[in-house]
Amino acid sequence: MKKLLILVIFLLLPIQVLAKDIKNPQVVSEMRVNIVENGSVELNGTIYNLELNLSIPQENDYQKIEYFDVRDSLGPCVTEFCSYDFVNDRYGNRLLNIKWKNPVGNVIYTVNSTLLIKRRGDIEKKTLKEFIEPTELVQSADPEIVELASEARGNDFDKVSYLAKWIGENIEYDKVYSDVNLSAKEILKVRKGVCKEFSNLLVSFLRDLGYYSAVAVGYVHPGRVYETYEFQPHGWAEIYADKGIVADPVWSEVGYLDATHVKFATFPDSSWTFTEVNANGIGNIKIRLSENDVKLKILDFKEEPFINVNTSLLSNSIWANYTVLRTDLKADGCFLTKIEYKGCIDQSGKDFLQIVEPQNIVYFCNEKTVFTIFRIPLLDERKNYRCDIKAFPYAGEESGVQLVLNPKGYGYSQLSVEKNVVKPGEKFLVTARQSQIFTDYGEYAYEKAEFTAPNYDFKVYGYNSGYLAQKNISVVLEKPIEVNLDVNETASAGKTIPVKVRVLNLGDKSQEISVIFRKETVSETLTDFKDFVFNFTPQDANDNLIQVFVNTPDFSTSVSKTITVIGQKSTWENIFQPIIDFFNWLFSLFQ
Known part of the structure; x- marks a missing residue:
């Protein structure tokens, strides 16, 4: 008699699902979902024992299994010939272990579970050595990775958010890369990828900075990204700092994950896989493992936007050059999110205003002001214009204002910034007479203010009735x-x-x-x-x-x-001004 051990591995595959009218997954605070995993193992030869280790939804503070059932073609796996248990792999992932005795032919399995998921916040720390070391995909020691990671400053949340924001602004999401697994160096070269690439790159940056971090895998409601309402395989990052931080650079979520993220496992990078089968028997044993078909069906969900949003215009009625939208965000905690903007639409459906400084991806603690600059095209001076500008924060509700464009002319702003090079936290003076002053990191004042420098290079603006002045300021350590x-x-x-x-x-x-x-x-x-x-x-x-x-x-x-410069008076002004002043004094005596 001889024994044969066979290991077969495959990845999660796309699935079809009912999504039950979730239009903005980022505001889903709770979701109950039914998950059905189906597959089969085709057997040839005499097999005594067959074991299947299958990836299943994990349980943690934010994800609870309410119902769980395992069965094969003969019924529930609670018999002598079919039973199941749970085992953990070396990364702490809980796997379903199904065992068959003396199986014959085509073994079919079905795993049916109901899962309650809540919006994630802090997560449990994991300090496995595999979560700090480089891998073939997570190339944390590469010089370019090291250089880019060194730009991150501030506390743990600031560093994670800065790097997630950098990825969101510099790496293009492209579904062409769904079937490949690029390394961090390759990602920086092509500047494209999907969730695997986004997560591998973020984890590469963070491991260079000394953070234990890993790639979490599972499914997610696609929302805005995929332009479909079917759940998709997805990956994101977990960062095990003093307080565990979740980060999804594709969805622009840091500090939280919406409740449509269904977690199946955590791995050192995205190359790891999910299912294995072991068998022993006698003779010429052949085993063929089918694709694991996964279907998700949403049973119910709750939507609770947690970022309060208010929008206003710095000038409600202007004629030319620029308009500036102010968006005030408030939330309880520290978060990174993304804001989409919809400007005025012309008769052909195209954007009437051009966004100059979009400020799409922002991170903040408790509150943040975002200024978005729109360029106004040349207009017919004989007409008046009215249109709506709207802001759509991913984790908040839509907020909008009405812009009025009419021929009233425009102003002028002379902007002066005390220093053009500052250190983080250094104070500096800004002046702009009869103008509003704002920065690209959220400061605001009128005419004169003392601001505090952030951790990164920034811009200061002076704004007066459509006219915009700008200064670029460098931040050095x-x-x-x-x-x-x-x-x-x-x-x-x-x-x-x-x-x-x-x-x-x-x-x-x-x-x-x-x-x-x-x-x-x-x-x-x-x-x-x-x-x-x-x-x-x-x-x-x-x-x-x-x-x-x-x-x-x-x-x-x-x-x-x-400074204020007083103009020179003409000769006639010098002669008549004392006379005018005398009569003004004389008249004041009789009042």
Whole structure:
């Protein structure tokens, strides 16, 4: 007698399913689903024992099995000839272990379960060595992966969200890659993929940063991504930080997973598979394992948007150039989500407004303000226009406003930002007279404000009745020099005032610097600090921007300030103004 051990492996396959009118899966907070797995094992030869290890839905704090039944063609597997139990693989995944004694011919199995799933938040930590080491697909030690991962700053949530946002903005979702398994390096080369690629790349970044992390696999309601209402095989990431974090870079979900995510297993990367069969017997044994057909049917679900949304326009009535939509988000906790926008539609159904700064993928804790800039096309000045602009946050409800376009002209905004290079958390001054001020990370003010720099490069805008001014600001972890500017708040046209500049050396060694103001350049060796004084004579009221550039061989920065310049009075104004002032004083005595 001889024994034969056969291992057969296959992947989850697409399935057909009733989706029961879920239009936005991101707001599904609870779902009850029936899952039926069918398959068969075709046998030839004399077989004494047959075992099938089958991947099934996992149980955890957010996913509970309410009903479970296993049977073959003869009925429930609770007999001497067909029985079942549960086993765990080395990654902690619970598998269904079905055993047959003396099976003959074609063995058919059916696993029927009912699952209650709730929206996921924090998850249990797993610190297996396989979840921190590189693999053939998760190439966390690759230099390009290391360089990109190093851009992530802040706390655990900030780093995960930054990298998930980067993937969502730089990797194109393309179903052509559904049947391949690309490595992280290959993904960065083609900049395309599906959920496997998105998850492998995110896990690669995170393992380089020292996070235990894994690829979770199962099914998900496709929603906006697949443009279908059939459940699809899906993968996402689990990050085992101090607080376990879930992240789906395809769905733009970090800090939560909607309840349509049905988890079957967790693996080191997306190459791992789900089912194995073992057999022993005598003679020439042949075994053929069929595809495991999985069907999901939604029994009921609850929809609960958890991000509150409010939209408004910075200017409700404008004529040309730009309009800016303000979207205020509020939620209890820290989340990454995505916002879709629908601008005005023309008669042909095309977007009437062009989005300049979409700000689609955002992450925040508790509250966030997002500014979206739309460019207005050339319009017929003889007509008035009205149209609706709407924001669709994935995890919130739709919110919209009405834009009015009419020929009232437009304003002007002179924007001044104190520094063009700052460190994370550094405060800086912004001014824009008679203008609204906002940033691409959510700050807002009118005319003048002191803001705090975020962790990454950002943009500052000045906005006045359709006119938009912009400044790009760099964020660096260390600055070799610091530049301070001292100048009067006001000046008179034609009269000279001093512009005082102090440059401080923040490094350990002396540095060669060049200080530039207008057409004047001064070069010095900087050891501790140096003071510079320039003369400035404003020509008129519009000549009011003071800007000084300072360069070292490896670093460039600038400081600026907008002052008030009082224009020169004409000769007649100088003669008659005292007379006018006298009569105004005289009249005031009789009031």
